[in-house]
Amino acid sequence: MTYDQIAWLPLCAGLTAVGIVLSFLAFRRRGATAGLRATAWSLLPLAAYLTGAHRTLWDIGSAAVRFVTGLVLSPVVWAGVVLAGLSAVLFVVSGAMRGRALSRARGAGTPGKTEPRQVERPATAGPATAGSIGSGKSGTGQSEPAKSGAAKSAPPSDDFSDIEEILKRRGIS
Known part of the structure; x- marks a missing residue:
């Protein structure tokens, strides 16, 4: 019609x-x-x-x-469909092979695994503050134990040291 x-x-x-x-x-x-x-x-x-x-x-x-x-009725068109499918399979296989080659070039045995970086901290050797060496007494006359964190609170060596310290205290590292 x-x-x-x-x-x-x-x-x-x-x-x-x-x-x-x-x-x-x-x-x-x-x-x-x-x-x-x-x-x-x-x-x-x-x-x-x-x-x-x-x-x-x-x-x-x-x-x-x-x-x-x-x-549906043309064998030439079906040959084109088969070639398009083969092309898609080859793209996937070559991508997987490329990923393995890149991971070997990085030196890692398995793709996606990298070794964690070690962040070096400078030694905190400096003059002690007056609050940590003092008589151990507060303004009310009661003795106060010396804080172990007071000696470790040196000025940060880089911009992210404060953030790293907070993450370590929370158990996130």
């Missing part, structure tokens, strides 16, 4: 009328949301006819049918 053999106005108007009836039923059974959505879908065939979009939709549909029937 060709495009010119179809009476498009009665077909589109009929589809819209059937859709409106089904929309009314959907409205009564499922509520206003379902009814409005069904009405919106129902108006599309008549809108396509009035705007002239039905000819374009016909062309798209017939081209899709020709493509699918040509795909």
Whole structure:
């Protein structure tokens, strides 16, 4: 059947009328949301006819049918599909081989494993502060044990040492 053999106005108007009836039923059974959505879908065939979009939709549909029937019945097209599949497999295999070659070049035995870096900290040998050597008494007259962390609180050697210290105290390293 060709495009010119179809009476498009009665077909589109009929589809819209059937859709409106089904929309009314959907409205009564499922509520206003379902009814409005069904009405919106129902108006599309008549809108396509009035705007002239039905000819374009016909062309798209017939081209899709020709493509699918040509795909199913043509051995040349199947050979192209097989070659496209082989190409995809080769891409995946070459990517895996490239990943292994890169991990060997880095010196790691398995891909993804790297040795953790050791961060060196400078020795904290410097003059003690007055609070750590003092008499051990606070302003209230009670003795206070010397804090072991007071001697370790040297000025940071780099910008991230404070963050690293907080992470270590929380058990995250």
